[in-house]
Amino acid sequence: MTIEADIGSREEIERIRRVSDQLCTAHAALSDRFSRRALLLDIVVLVLSALVTALAFVDPKVLHHVMPATVDPAIVVGVFGLVVFCLTLVQSKTDWRGRGEAHKRSFTMYAEVKREAGYLLASSSDIPSREFQRLAARYDMASDVGSGVPxxxxxxxxxxxxxxxxxxxxxxxxxxxxxxxxxxxxxxxxxxxxxx
Missing domain, CATH: 1.20.890 (cAMP-dependent Protein Kinase, Chain A)
Structure with missing residues (x-):
């Protein structure tokens, strides 16, 4: 004999689907934001690193023709090198790439819960208790394991x-x-x- 979920369980599945849908949007937005920041920072670090490398190989006499006479080319190269170093520290401390990937994983977990809840709600028959328990366990796991929304x-x-x-x-x-x-x-x- 199969134990069927009660009406309260169907309402709980609707709540889980609604909250999971909302969390999908939140985690997708956070993942996109952190991924954009990481990409922008990577591009800036790479461009400045290439510039510092190029300036290191240029003859200082040539640089005097490009820069004002009062500016020492060695100082310019040093400043660019310091900026690259500081941006690399920001990159390692913020870990925007890792945070973006963590929110992407959370998005994937909540999307699976939302899809499964939708399947259960679409069935015209009563929802078996074991299916409800399995969905609730996956939802709890996504909440426990996934990244939180600040x-x-x-x-x-x-x-x-x-x-x-x-x-x-x-x-x-x-x-x-x-x-x-x-x-x-x-x-x-x-x-x-x-x-x-």
Whole structure:
């Protein structure tokens, strides 16, 4: 005999799906942000390193023709080298690449939970208790193992998710609508003094 999940379990699965969807948006945004920062910092460090290397091989007499007479080329090379060193320290201390990858893994875990919850909710039959328990365990594991969303950013990321959902609904009705204008319309609708 199979034990079926009660109505409360279906409501809990809907909550898990909704929260997992929201956390997917949050972790995707954080992953993108940290990955962009890491890429930008990598590019700056590489370009400045190449510049320092190139300047080290240039004859100081040639550099005097390119730079003002009052500037010592050795000092310029030294300053660029110091900047590269400082940026490398920032790179190692912030670990933006690692943080981006951690949020990407969290996104993947929550996306799997969201997809599985959607499958369970789509079934017209009662949800077996073991399936509910398995989903709840995967959700708990994603919460325990995955990266956390910083408390200071939670509300902004929740707003981003809810805005995304609202824009998606509006685009379903009007697929040719400008996303930028749709965001502006939502901003006005939700912040105007006489809006309810």
């Amino acid at each position: 408390e200071s950013e939670f509300l902004r990321l929740k707003q981003k998710h809810l805005t995304k959902v609202e824009i998606s609904k509006l685009l379903d009705k009007k697929p040719g609508a400008s996303i930028w204008l749709t965001k502006l319309k939502l901003l006005i609708r939700d912040n105007w003094p006489w809006s309810s």
